[in-house]
Amino acid sequence: MKLMWEYAVRQKKLLVLNFFCVFGFIIIELGLPTLLAKMIDVGVRNKDWQYVKTMGIWMIVITIIGVLMNIMLTFVGAKMNNRIIVSMRDDMFESMQHFSHHEYDQLGVSSLITRTTNDAYQVMMFLGMLLRLGFMTPMMFMASLYMIMRESVSLSMFVFLGIPFLLAGVILLAKLSEPLSKKQQHNLDKLNMILRENLSGLRVIRAFVNEKFEEGRFKNVNENYEKSSTKLFKLVATAQPAFYFLFNIIMVLIIWFGAKQIELGSLELGKLLSFIEYVFHALFSFMLFASVFMMYPRAAVSAGRIQEVLDTKSSIQENPEGITQTETNGVIEFKNVTFAYPGAAESPVIRNVSFEARPGETVAFIGSTGSGKSTLIQLIPRFYDVSEGEVLIDGVNVKDYNLSALREKIGYIPQKALLFTGTIRDNLRFGKSDATEEDFAYAIDVAQGTEFISQKKLGLDEPLSEGGSNFSGGQKQRLAIARAIIRRPAIYVFDDSFSALDYKTDATLRKRLKKETTESTVLIVAQRVSTIMQADKIIVLNEGDVVGMGTHRELLKTCDIYYDIASSQLSKEELA
Numbered sequence: 001m002k003l004m005w006e007y008a009v010r011q012k013k014l015l016v017l018n019f020f021c022v023f024g025f026i027i028i029e030l031g032l033p034t035l036l037a038k039m040i041d042v043g044v045r046n047k048d049w050q051y052v053k054t055m056g057i058w059m060i061v062i063t064i065i066g067v068l069m070n071i072m073l074t075f076v077g078a079k080m081n082n083r084i085i086v087s088m089r090d091d092m093f094e095s096m097q098h099f100s101h102h103e104y105d106q107l108g109v110s111s112l113i114t115r116t117t118n119d120a121y122q123v124m125m126f127l128g129m130l131l132r133l134g135f136m137t138p139m140m141f142m143a144s145l146y147m148i149m150r151e152s153v154s155l156s157m158f159v160f161l162g163i164p165f166l167l168a169g170v171i172l173l174a175k176l177s178e179p180l181s182k183k184q185q186h187n188l189d190k191l192n193m194i195l196r197e198n199l200s201g202l203r204v205i206r207a208f209v210n211e212k213f214e215e216g217r218f219k220n221v222n223e224n225y226e227k228s229s230t231k232l233f234k235l236v237a238t239a240q241p242a243f244y245f246l247f248n249i250i251m252v253l254i255i256w257f258g259a260k261q262i263e264l265g266s267l268e269l270g271k272l273l274s275f276i277e278y279v280f281h282a283l284f285s286f287m288l289f290a291s292v293f294m295m296y297p298r299a300a301v302s303a304g305r306i307q308e309v310l311d312t313k314s315s316i317q318e319n320p321e322g323i324t325q326t327e328t329n330g331v332i333e334f335k336n337v338t339f340a341y342p343g344a345a346e347s348p349v350i351r352n353v354s355f356e357a358r359p360g361e362t363v364a365f366i367g368s369t370g371s372g373k374s375t376l377i378q379l380i381p382r383f384y385d386v387s388e389g390e391v392l393i394d395g396v397n398v399k400d401y402n403l404s405a406l407r408e409k410i411g412y413i414p415q416k417a418l419l420f421t422g423t424i425r426d427n428l429r430f431g432k433s434d435a436t437e438e439d440f441a442y443a444i445d446v447a448q449g450t451e452f453i454s455q456k457k458l459g460l461d462e463p464l465s466e467g468g469s470n471f472s473g474g475q476k477q478r479l480a481i482a483r484a485i486i487r488r489p490a491i492y493v494f495d496d497s498f499s500a501l502d503y504k505t506d507a508t509l510r511k512r513l514k515k516e517t518t519e520s521t522v523l524i525v526a527q528r529v530s531t532i533m534q535a536d537k538i539i540v541l542n543e544g545d546v547v548g549m550g551t552h553r554e555l556l557k558t559c560d561i562y563y564d565i566a567s568s569q570l571s572k573e574e575l576a
């Protein structure tokens with residue numbers, strides 16, 4: 001509720017307008033039965049048709065004002081709601097932008113999507129009801145009770161007798177629905193996760209003829225979601241008729257005893273009619289408020305999930321006042337670095353790693369899968385922070401940098417070439433927002449992309465589908481490389497970024513890169529020995545430990561693991 005209120009008060013003017021409309025609407029709604037009673041008891045009884053006419057005109061005018069107030073209330077509510085959900089989503093998005101990889105791992109990408117879409121929608125729906133009915137109904141209820149008491153104290157006893165039952169029912173319903181709402185949202189998370197995995201991995205699923213299995217998996221989760229939703233709907237569906245039953249009993253009792261009082265002459269017909277009207281308002285307000293209240297547990301679960309995103313602090317503490325300028329540009333030093341993924345402190349994936357790389361040098365990393373190569377290079381742009389030791393760039397600990405300034409020094413090419421929808425040009429602009437035509441041509445030329453881009457009908461303006469699925473793996477890798485080259489960074493980090501290239505393109509690209517990076521530091525993670533054998537320094541990793549460091553020639557003699565890897569890939573002549 002705190003979260004919702006925080007967002008609602010940001011729209012002060014609309015909130016005040018909302019209250020004004022609610023208040024006006026109540027006065028009008030409750031004024032009508034009194035006019036009706038006067039019309040009957042004074043006008044009709046005394047056959048004063050002029051009085052009846054005047055009252056009738058007043059009732060029409062007031063009804064029109066009421067309708068206008070209602071329209072305005074809907075309009076103000078909708079506007080406010082939209083603003084609230086937009087700012088809530090903006091804040092969540094901004095918060096997520098600062099998350100380190102750890103927070104994404106922890107909360108889950110699918111869950112974050114559900115929270116930004118469905119949870120925000122649930123909160124919006126609830127707020128919509130709350131703004132429209134949450135204030136109106138209690139006020140209407142209290143005012144109606146006052147009018148009821150004014151009209152007939154004896155008949156009002158039936159209303160007061162019914163209220164505790166209604167109240168108990170609402171509280172019970174809220175208690176029962178909360179765990180069900182939690183379960184429903186959790187199942188929705190799962191559903192989204194499977195859907196996301198399936199849609200993005202469609203080709204793999206088809207290639208492994210796994211459609212049936214995946215269908216079963218989806219069906220299972222979908223059924224679980226359905227079960228939790230059905231339970232919730234059943235609860236609400238049973239509650240409504242139960243409330244109406246109680247409502248009708250109260251009404252029947254009032255009409256029964258009211259009719260008796262008219263017969264005895266202690267009550268007038270007009271008064272009974274207006275009394276019934278007020279009771280209807282009171283009970284209907286109560287029911288409407290109850291329906292808002294019943295929506296609350298579900299919205300509270302969603303609000304809690306949103307709050308969690310907003311409250312999650314990145315484990316990478318940014319330092320906005322951090323260093324932006326350094327004397328040198330591109331010197332990397334790892335000093336006794338140990339790293340364990342958050343939550344797995346007892347089993348570090350990098351242990352006591354030290355090395356240095358200077359501008360103009362190429363340092364390569366090789367080792368079996370899972371040996372920690374990608375993890376190690378992700379410590380340079382601070383995707384994760386080291387557990388022990390230090391990573392220094394140009395003599396400054398990466399933690400002391402202004403994060404943007406640090407990352408601007410680095411051209412990072414991830415293992416999986418991730419591209420975005422838009423054109424080739426848009427994707428390259430990610431590397432340098434103000435890139436000129438010369439910059440594009442240069443980066444594409446170095447990345448060996450000129451030929452395939454010129455074959456595209458629209459050249460640089462060729463659009464990319466989601467995930468770049470209309471480009472081949474090798475083409476995507478070259479675009480990802482061009483995206484890094486275009487910013488001409490001091491440090492290049494290639495995380496197995498040549499794996500999808502054929503041997504010839506791989507060799508030409510590296511040759512070209514060597515020429516262009518004489519003043520940059522190049523780090524390359526690779527599986528292929530041919531990709532890294534020319535490197536100035538090769539670091540061999542095995543289960544997080546450095547087991548060899550040197551040139552290709554040196555390592556063939558000094559490092560058994562390197563020799564094994566090389567001999568499995570190179571011919572005898574190349575090894576000699």
Ligand SMILES: Nc1ncnc2c1ncn2[C@@H]1O[C@H](COP(=O)(O)OP(=O)(O)OP(=O)(O)O)[C@@H](O)[C@H]1O
Nearest residue numbers: 105341349367368369370371372373374375376415
């Ligand atoms: N986000 C993560 N959370 C927890 N553990 C992880 C995470 N990412 C990787 N690991 C673990 O860390 C270890 C090193 O993984 P890493 O990706 O660095 O290996 P790699 O040498 O780059 O492997 P490959 O050559 O297959 O890409 C592995 O045991 C892996 O399971």
